[in-house]
Amino acid sequence: MLAQQRQEAILHRVRSAGGVRVTELAGEFGVSDMTIRRDLEALAERGLLAKVHGGATTTRPGSTDEPGFAAKSVRQRAEKSAVAAEAARLVTAGMAVALSAGTTTAELARRLAGVPALTVVTNSIPVAEILHRSGRPDQTVVLTGGVRTPSDALVGPVAVATIRSLHLDLVFLGVHGMSERAGFSTPNLLEAETNQALLAAADRLVVLADHTKWGTVGISSFAELTEAHTVVSDTGLPEPAREVLRASVTELLLCEVAA
Template sequence: MSDNQNLLAEQRRALILDEVRRRGGVRVNELTRKLNVSDMTVRRDLDALARQGVVEKVHGGAVPVGASTHEPGFEAKSSLELSAKEDIARAAAVMAVPGSAIALSGGTTTHALARHLVDVPDLTVVTNSVRVADVFHTAQRAGAASGQRNAAATVVLTGGVRTPSDSLVGPVADQAIRSLHFDVLFLGVHGISAEAGLSTPNLAEAETNRRFVRSARRVVVVADHTKWGTVGLSSFARLEEVDTLVTDAGLPAGAREEIAERLPHLVVAGESSGIPKE
């Protein structure tokens, strides 16, 4: 019986390690559902894998060793926290005013947001995300085919060097952004914390995001609760440079208090409309 238990544990851990490497990170609650085992069993498995040096434990889950420099691809990230991203996208979309100039950075959450913005009239949209630009271009083609004018009048793709997450970064992107001014920047992030602020594992993307922040009158970060406490290799903005964080109900109470102390507005999708800072 002991041998069977050990074999089952080895099989589970192999599956967990495969998930971590394939997706760039896993959550404990996802693994309990997938493997049909208890929360405690998953945590023991993650402890064992961490002792072997093949994963790094983070709050609520695990990431590959060296995750501060690991950048998962778009497809790997797009399967994570789907309902949370959709809730965040709906909540953030109301902040886009018809006729305004907005910027959307790369990321799966901004990609979800783009799908909610295609019907906002007369937006000028600047993005360094190939995927985001495709959302608007597809809507434009559909509108043209049906004889309707598309709501997004202008879409500007910055150009640059493509990252694993299908963002365009580097000197070409930086120069394009430097000459522009946005009413609102909707910014996706790899990680967010009180100490490190906003961060990414990609050095070139950090500089491009830094340019985005400098060119925006208002900065709205769209990030699900799993991003809190994650720190990438390079920080590109302090929390105090963010005007609004839009997140989901999974954000712990302690994190909410810490964020509310530093940001003018915290919007928890599906809950309150925001916590203004007096």
């Protein structure tokens, strides 16, 4: 087993059980304690787990933890860029699409700035600003309005009312977390309602989620895994997660991440 494969398996174990012991992992994988410690160190340096005496535990945030847009924008930048580039291939001229709030959807907006005759509905202030700065006269940008969250999403009854009056070809949703048990989730109750409205307005749901989102659960689920037509992630996604998603969604797209 390659080191990367072993580390993915270790991370899946940590997220499933909440913690692991070095001696148990060494016996399971048939390697030395020192090798496992190096694996845990590598995962800890990426912020994926916390090392403790004799093992490691999850660093998963609380279900209501909601980092701001600036804080999220520095995490997994290479993965988000790759996911956004792959998602942009699904958009063609003349479509009406929605982009939810989030740093990955903001990356997608940068790649859609050159698509002609595009209509974009969004509840994201950064997404609207990115498309506005492109200055393309044949694009229409609809900003929903609503109450602003820490992640710069516009939510609440104003946003929902705007979205419910629209009909869209695709909706691209960034997610706080995804899991087999909770589906797609968010730490913000009002954002969950807004995401549900976006989902209902579109013919197809495309979820943008780098591999670190697997196993994270927000306080409010807004969709089952089976409600997504396409999930775009990266090749860091653990194999067990791939199996679950392939059994649940129509299409799973995995991107290679530039070194």
